[in-house]
Ligand code: C2E
Ligand code: MG
Ligand code: MG
């Protein structure tokens with residue numbers, strides 16, 4: 001039972017407890033309550049053409065509204081959910097809700113090309129993962145080509161043989177893969193081309209100081225070249241200013257995501273703000 005396993009962990013850790021530990025353990029227990037009490041929701045952030053600013057897709061980002069602490073950032077609770085084995089449950093929930101939302105927007109006439117969902121390495125290790133994915137697609141009726149999974153370089157490197165099999169299986173049914181936070185890991189060109197990938201997302205850290213750092217410009221320009229060589233779509237994340245957008249566009253980055261366009265929003269707010277800006281397939285190609 002959820003509560004019991006939370007307190008077992010507590011007993012195990014108290015021997016060397018410090019306040020940070022205690023807080024962490026409390027938060028772990030709260031995660032189970034959060035699942036039971038429906039404290040999780042999904043927000044969506046648009047991914048747009050860097051030229052036309054039309055929306056091509058959205059990234060689903062999980063939110064946890066804690067009854068006492070308010071919004072707890074995913075960077076805090078995702079690692080906790082991973083460490084207590086709750087991420088598979090949460091990940092499945094995210095996948096299902098993201099697919100349902102895509103269909104609901106369709107019904108409202110807001111037809112996005114894709115929804116991108118973050119997948120944690122632990123989900124990849126779950127032997128039921130591919131079946132869960134198939135179930136979510138069957139349940140919601142989403143065309144697999146409209147689902148993008150965002151994975152990290154480290155996921156690919158931890159168990160490359162297994163990752164390759166999973167990527168190939170899911171690519172066969174039409175799902176596409178993006179490498180998230182690209183540039184922060186250690187993958188090489190030779191390495192990347194072993195996997196069936198569709199997109200790279202340049203990590204926000206390279207975009208942040210793009211205008212002032214020659215190094216970061218050199219990295220972005222290398223990633224643009226890499227994406228062209230491997231025929232991958234490129235998205236720059238964390239774009240906050242018009243100057244960054246302009247520079248990225250001139251460097252050859254075709255898609256952007258970031259606060260310049262909009263923060264992650266609840267589905268209804270996103271629909272209100274962007275219904276006139278959704279690019280259909282033929283428009284996005286031009
Ligand atoms: P990520 O996948 O790289 O997502 C992008 C993060 O950057 C999001 O943070 C987003 O809100 C933030 N962001 C977007 N534009 C800007 C910007 O212009 N400036 C700045 N400073 N930040 C921007 P968020 O939502 O806090 O998520 C953090 C990370 O948590 C995500 O990074 C992802 O790794 C993880 N995460 C979020 N949702 C899920 C999920 O459903 N499953 C899994 N496994 N991980 C998730
Ligand atoms: Mg992501
Ligand atoms: Mg990212």
Ligand code: MG
Pocket residue numbers: 181203204
């Ligand atoms: Mg990131």
